[in-house]
Every structure is written in structure tokens, then in C-alpha cells.
Amino acid sequence: MTERTILEVRNLSKTYRVRRSIGLVETIEAAQRVSFAVERGRTLGIVGESGSGKSTVARCLLGLTPLTEGEVLLEGTQLGDLGVRKMRSHRRMMQMVFQMPQASFDPTHTVRSSVAQPLRRLRPDMSKSEQVERLRHVLTAVSLGEELWDRKPRALSGGQLQRAAIARALAPDPELVVLDEPTSSLDLSVRGDILSLLQELQEEFHVAFVFISHDLEAVRVCAHEVIVMYLGQIVEQGTAEQVFGSPSHPYTQALMAASRFETDSFELGPKGETDPSSGCRLMPRCPLAEAACSAEQDLVPSGTDGRTVRCWKVVASG
Amino acid sequence: MNAGPANGALLTLSGVEVTINTLSGPVHPLQGVDLEVFPGETVGLVGESGCGKSMTLRSILRLMPPGGAITGGAVEWQDRSVLDLDTDELQTYRGSDVAMIYQNPVTALDPMLSVERQIVDAFKANREVLDGAPEEFAREALRDLEFGNPDAILKRYPHQLSGGMAQRVNIALALACGPSLILADEPTTGLDMTTQVRVLDLLEQQVSARNAALLFISHDLRAVARVARNIGIMYAGRVVEFGPRERILTEPSHPYARALLDCVDLRAGERPRSIPGLVPRMTEVYQFCAFRDRCAYRMAVCDEEPLPVHDLGGRRRLLCHLGPDHD
Numbered sequence: 001m002t003e004r005t006i007l008e009v010r011n012l013s014k015t016y017r018v019r020r021s022i023g024l025v026e027t028i029e030a031a032q033r034v035s036f037a038v039e040r041g042r043t044l045g046i047v048g049e050s051g052s053g054k055s056t057v058a059r060c061l062l063g064l065t066p067l068t069e070g071e072v073l074l075e076g077t078q079l080g081d082l083g084v085r086k087m088r089s090h091r092r093m094m095q096m097v098f099q100m101p102q103a104s105f106d107p108t109h110t111v112r113s114s115v116a117q118p119l120r121r122l123r124p125d126m127s128k129s130e131q132v133e134r135l136r137h138v139l140t141a142v143s144l145g146e147e148l149w150d151r152k153p154r155a156l157s158g159g160q161l162q163r164a165a166i167a168r169a170l171a172p173d174p175e176l177v178v179l180d181e182p183t184s185s186l187d188l189s190v191r192g193d194i195l196s197l198l199q200e201l202q203e204e205f206h207v208a209f210v211f212i213s214h215d216l217e218a219v220r221v222c223a224h225e226v227i228v229m230y231l232g233q234i235v236e237q238g239t240a241e242q243v244f245g246s247p248s249h250p251y252t253q254a255l256m257a258a259s260r261f262e263t264d265s266f267e268l269g270p271k272g273e274t275d276p277s278s279g280c281r282l283m284p285r286c287p288l289a290e291a292a293c294s295a296e297q298d299l300v301p302s303g304t305d306g307r308t309v310r311c312w313k314v315v316a317s318g
Numbered sequence: 319m320n321a322g323p324a325n326g327a328l329l330t331l332s333g334v335e336v337t338i339n340t341l342s343g344p345v346h347p348l349q350g351v352d353l354e355v356f357p358g359e360t361v362g363l364v365g366e367s368g369c370g371k372s373m374t375l376r377s378i379l380r381l382m383p384p385g386g387a388i389t390g391g392a393v394e395w396q397d398r399s400v401l402d403l404d405t406d407e408l409q410t411y412r413g414s415d416v417a418m419i420y421q422n423p424v425t426a427l428d429p430m431l432s433v434e435r436q437i438v439d440a441f442k443a444n445r446e447v448l449d450g451a452p453e454e455f456a457r458e459a460l461r462d463l464e465f466g467n468p469d470a471i472l473k474r475y476p477h478q479l480s481g482g483m484a485q486r487v488n489i490a491l492a493l494a495c496g497p498s499l500i501l502a503d504e505p506t507t508g509l510d511m512t513t514q515v516r517v518l519d520l521l522e523q524q525v526s527a528r529n530a531a532l533l534f535i536s537h538d539l540r541a542v543a544r545v546a547r548n549i550g551i552m553y554a555g556r557v558v559e560f561g562p563r564e565r566i567l568t569e570p571s572h573p574y575a576r577a578l579l580d581c582v583d584l585r586a587g588e589r590p591r592s593i594p595g596l597v598p599r600m601t602e603v604y605q606f607c608a609f610r611d612r613c614a615y616r617m618a619v620c621d622e623e624p625l626p627v628h629d630l631g632g633r634r635r636l637l638c639h640l641g642p643d644h645d
Binding site: 049050157158187188189190191192193195196214221254255258259260261267268270271 | 366367464480482510511512513514515516518537538539540541543544577578581582589590591592593596597
């Protein structure tokens, strides 16, 4: 862990127990020994299909659900050890932006009142006038026209409301903001605006982002480091340039092809109903699979560029 | 057999207008839609939310929301006016001539009925004589859609299906009555990207295997480009440019089509593009070009004269004062 590290996740595992029918309880490993670190003012992208564990990791980071195993350290403090009261002071440091801006605002409150809420709750150390000043600062920073501040959410477009959601997340001056599919419900014509805005705000507020999305192109624009997840495991981890510039894991390659709607070069088999109990989890779908893939796969460094990959074939070929 | 209109089109929309009366006043989601679909061809419509894509499909089926009505123009199926069909004729037209696939595959299915029951009902409702047991047709329909174990799937209820599986069942339902035209409203939008491509390809294969036509709408130009041979770009309740896929994807003429293309294409290291301004709210009827407030090419004539319709031949059509040959 370096001076610049703001968030460190070590071996995070999360298991859900699902009751299938009377007397039949299945356990689902939504995240399995996930480790990564995020530096101050940088962006970590997490990509994968639905069911890959992206959102589970996000919920665990924010303390919205307890971990089954592992540690989440925010500025070196382990979140699991904090009581409710201490957790509140840590909430200020971590905020979240959700996928559907319309669903993440109280429809009866004005935008101004919703954005002010985290200030009132999480910044009791600020005076009233300081809070008003901060509110003005963040709403201006996201370029939300002042005529919209006292409107109800339904008067705003999706893009405008997502700007307000970003302002709300930044209001208590967090060190880290988790963005869960921030552009997925928006029209393509405003996606670019939100992505540029996030980059500008990162410069200005020096905040770290965890950017979760299935939109690889959007993550590529914003992220410095990237992890690719499949069925709860990290399958490839590296810088955005490494992972997107020359994807090495078969799953990453397939995602890249699918996101451009060009699967003719590399296509995975259909998504399975059940997960394999051991060995490579992608094996049933992978066009390159062979017998040796049924052995347990580890996330190991591949080649000399510092990225890690969970595929023995990639590692063997250097 | 219908002789069909002179140009041989299966479906012709000309100047279709829709008005919806709401509590806060009338809204005009369609303001003169012109569109033709020929037998066996795939047509895609692209536009942002609120541009009238879904309303266009609804007007084809005469499925209007509460307070809504088709207030102008014509919808023609071969040589018949869809707007003049009586209730019985409409019933046959929906399902047997034109079928629809909806955006949310799980809610489009009846949660109380098994997959088998739903497909069998669809067969029975629209085909008077069936050679053989309807169950056998249902099994065959699922096999066409690449279900490895159709018997197990037939027993399931919609909540036991993944999104991709549910959408394949919906495709089977839409194809059940042998329609000549399938309407698909963002059929893959909620699905995983790896599943999206698979479902799109399957849809296209099955439609072309039956020589049916497909009218596909999406906000995602890339999805439409994968499936449709001809593409229309919609803005503010009109199709502002229409043409062959290659033309629309490489050198569109309409400034809005160009801007939309730039937004799709994000390049690492470049500032992501967007279109400044807001989508119009459709509470007024636009006398002039509705895009002119956001347009980088706005000229004096845009504020003075209604939109000209340039018919450029080869299925190409453009609604813009600039004309087809500007830079």
C-alpha cells in the first residue's frame, strides 16, 4: 500500500444463500477473493456481464452488505471494524452514483434539497453558510443550469438529473465515488457529456472513481486501471491501455468483440445455466477450452507488462 | 392474395401524425412519418428516447396509448388501409400479418402461464387448422431458437427464464402465426452485450428463413447496423434520413445523423462527443426543422421555410435544407 492508495480491497469474498425450494438452499459465490487498490484521483474500471459480481463488489465497498471474507481498507482503516457511528463519519468519504437517475431522487423534493441532504447528514462540522456555499459550488461544477435547482426531478432530462446525482455524490467532499453504470440509461448523445464531465471533475476535486459498467467504450475513456470480472472472479487486471489495447484473456476478447457488435472474430458459447464447480469458470463457453482447463486457475502475472490474467493458456504463451 | 400497391411495398406509412391528449395538454409524438417496408427486407429505425420510434411501431398496429389517436396520414398494409380495418380484420392483421417483439422480454410474457401454454395458445389463436399436435409445434419453435432442451423450457414459467431465454421465447411467439412482418422494439436493450449479439443474429436468421420482413428499432446505432439493410434516422417525430446501411454508416447527409454517429464512436484519448442542447418535448407541432436549435449548419432558410423532402432514388430520402451534397 502506497501513500497515494485511498482504497484497498484484499481477498473480498461474498456468498449469498438462496433458497431454491423448501429444504434446498444453494450458495452463490457472487465475489471470490477479489483484490485491488485505487489511488487518489484515479479511476478503476470494473467490467463484466450481469452476474459477474460487479455490483456485489460495489455494495461491499460501500458497506451496504457485509463481506463474507476479506478486508476493505479506506485510507488504511478497515471498514468492517467500525461501529455504526464511526461508519457514518466514513460515509462522507465514499459516495455513490446510481444507474437510474430518475429512481435515485425523491420525486417530491427539489433538486437543491436532494443535493443538500448529504451535506446536512454527513457534514455537521460545516456551518450553515459553508454548506450553502458548498452546494452552490458542486451544482455549478456539474454545469447544471441554476434555473433547474428548484425544480422537481421530473422536470429534468436524464442527463441533467445524472449531473445532479454526481453533484450530490461530490457534495460532502468524498475521497471516492462509486459510479454504477452512470451512463447506461442515458441517450448516446449525452453519454459523451457525462464522461467528459467526470474527467473534469476528477481533475478539479481530486477524487477517485470506481467506474462500473458493461459499456466497455465508456470505461475505456475514463479508467486508468481496469478489472474484468466473470462469475465472481477477476479474470484480467491491468491498465486500461493494456486490457483494452491488447486484451489477452479469452473472456476480455469476447467482451470487446461483442461491445462493437463484431463477434465474427471471437464468440463465446451461450451463457450456461450452472457454473462449473472447479477449474476455469469460462470453460463451458470458451472456444479455446481443452482438458487442462478443468484444473483450478489462478490470477497470475502474464508476460512482462505487469498485468495479471486467470488463464493458463495465455500465461504459457507469454 | 393481394395484388399490393404499385410499388410492391408490404407496409407504407405516409405522413403519419399522432396526437396524445394529456392532463398538461396535447403532445405530438409523430409529426409526419414516411416509411416503407418491402417484403423480406430488414429496416432499422434509430433515434434518441422521445423521437417517436416506439410510437411509430404502435401506429402500425393501431395500438394507441390512452388519449392517443392517429390524427393524420395513412398506414397501408399492401393495398389496404390499416386505419379502416374493422375489429375482426384488425385481430387477424395483428399477429398473422404483423407481430411484435417488445423491449422487456419478461414482462411481455404472461407470468401465470407456462411457456408451452403461451406458445400453444398463440398457434391456436391464429391458425385455424394445424396438422399435428400444437405441443409438437411449440417444441419445434423452441428448437429453431436454439434451445438445447426444449421439453424442459416448455414446462417453465417466465420468472424461471433469463432475459436472453425469455426474449428467444418471445421471438418464437412472434413467429408462431407466420407473419410477413415482425416489429421489434429494442429487443435486446436490457440484455448482456454477449447475449445481445446472439439474440439479434438469431432473430435475423429466423426472420429471413421465413422470408418475413423485419422492422427493428433501437437507440443503439450499432445494434441496428448489425441487423438492418436499410436504416432510418428519426428525430422529433419524423424520419429525417433514410438509406442503405452502408451509406448511413459511412456518409450520412443529415447533420443529426452525423452527430449521432460521432457520439457512438468513442476513441480513447479523444474528448467524447455529444450533441449540445435538448431533445424537443413534442408539445408543439414543428413548422420548420425541429433540429435547427442544435444544428451546427443552421442557415437563414431553416427559420423561414418548412423542411423539404429530397427523394434521392435508391431508397434514399433526406429531410434537410442542406441537401445531400454538402460537406
